[in-house]
Amino acid sequence: MTEALQETGWAKINLALHVRGRRSDGYHDIETLFAFVDSGDGIVAEVADADSLAIVGEFAEGLSTGADNLVLQVLALLRARYGADRVPPLAAVLTKRLPVAAGIGGGSADAAATARLVRRHFLPELGDATLARIVSPLGADIAACVASATCLGVGVGEELRAVPDLRLAGTPVLLVNPRQPVATGPVFAAWDGIDRGPLYGDPAGRAQLLAARNDLQRAAIAQCPAIVDVLTELGALGPWLARMSGSGATCFALFDALAERDAAAARLAQSHPHWWQLAGALR
Structure with missing residues (x-):
């Protein structure tokens, strides 16, 4: 062997x-x-x-x-x-x-x-x-x-x-999914066709990231309304950013400290034990 x-x-x-x-x-x-x-x-x-x-x-x-x-x-x-x-x-x-x-x-x-x-x-x-x-x-x-x-x-x-100016390695992150699959193709197909503008050419930090968005979020929520619940719960736990990833349904929250992330994970595990979650750090 x-x-x-x-x-x-x-x-x-x-x-x-x-x-x-x-x-x-x-x-x-x-x-x-x-x-x-x-x-x-x-x-x-x-x-x-x-x-x-x-x-x-x-x-x-x-x-x-x-x-x-x-x-x-x-x-x-x-x-x-x-x-x-x-x-x-x-x-x-x-x-x-x-x-x-x-x-x-x-x-x-x-x-x-x-x-x-x-x-x-x-x-x-x-x-x-x-x-x-x-x-x-x-x-x-x-x-x-x-x-x-x-x-x-x-x-x-x-x-x-x-993106050398966007220094996020080590940032505590919590991923949460309501255990509902979301198909990528239908979400893209349901995009409303409105170009809301570019991301930004040279990412420089937190302010630019906060001003960005996920243009697929509305279409994903139509397919999986539980995304709203996940984002609402995450946003109430003190992250500096909470947003949906890709075409959903996983959402993520970024924190300033490991203790903040771990406290948020513990609260969610208690209030929504059926949700999948992953606590980690950005590479």
């Missing part, structure tokens, strides 16, 4: 998400600030005779372990490009700790984690930019998830720019 290979699919949040227009290909031009939490799904793999995938964990039920799963698609894509002698078959086990259809990366984070795992052990010459470019056709968020660092995403989210 070979040594187990391990990687984490860090949870993604959209600190802000501005939709600028519909494209002729059915996608939307967006401007979004990606950030990542220091926790997420786990993937463990071993070299095997053929690719295989098992999924375990709280949110494993109903997920495909077939060739349509992004984990196996990443393996196939990298092997097609670099050959079986460089990318051997892997037997992988994915532990799903993050809710599905939740606006926090999910499958994209798992795909990026798989790509990093392969890169670390078999393709060490690949940089983040090259790896992101190779796997980004599998999903718009995957490119950002490769580095899993705060960045600005434009286009459909795959064109990434550094």
Whole structure:
């Protein structure tokens, strides 16, 4: 038995998400600030005779372990490009700790984690930019998830720019989901088509972030009204920012201190024990 290979699919949040227009290909031009939490799904793999995938964990039920799963698609894509002698078959086990259809990366984070795992052990010459470019056709968020660092995403989210002035690493964060899945496609389709203006070209700090927004929030609430309850509860717990991530239904709150985040998590666990939550810090 070979040594187990391990990687984490860090949870993604959209600190802000501005939709600028519909494209002729059915996608939307967006401007979004990606950030990542220091926790997420786990993937463990071993070299095997053929690719295989098992999924375990709280949110494993109903997920495909077939060739349509992004984990196996990443393996196939990298092997097609670099050959079986460089990318051997892997037997992988994915532990799903993050809710599905939740606006926090999910499958994209798992795909990026798989790509990093392969890169670390078999393709060490690949940089983040090259790896992101190779796997980004599998999903718009995957490119950002490769580095899993705060960045600005434009286009459909795959064109990434550094945001050196936005220093958020270590910021305490609380993620909350009402355990109701929200499908991304219908939320984008329900966007009202109004361009409410750009994010901002050079993020410089908290004031600019507070002035931003998530243009998908109204459409997501129409599909999942519980988002209003989550945002109301989070906002009452003293964060300096509470907002919906991606297309929902997960919302996040940023705090100035770990004690504030932990107190908020404890209060929510008591008042809404059925809600999923994750306490962490931004990477």
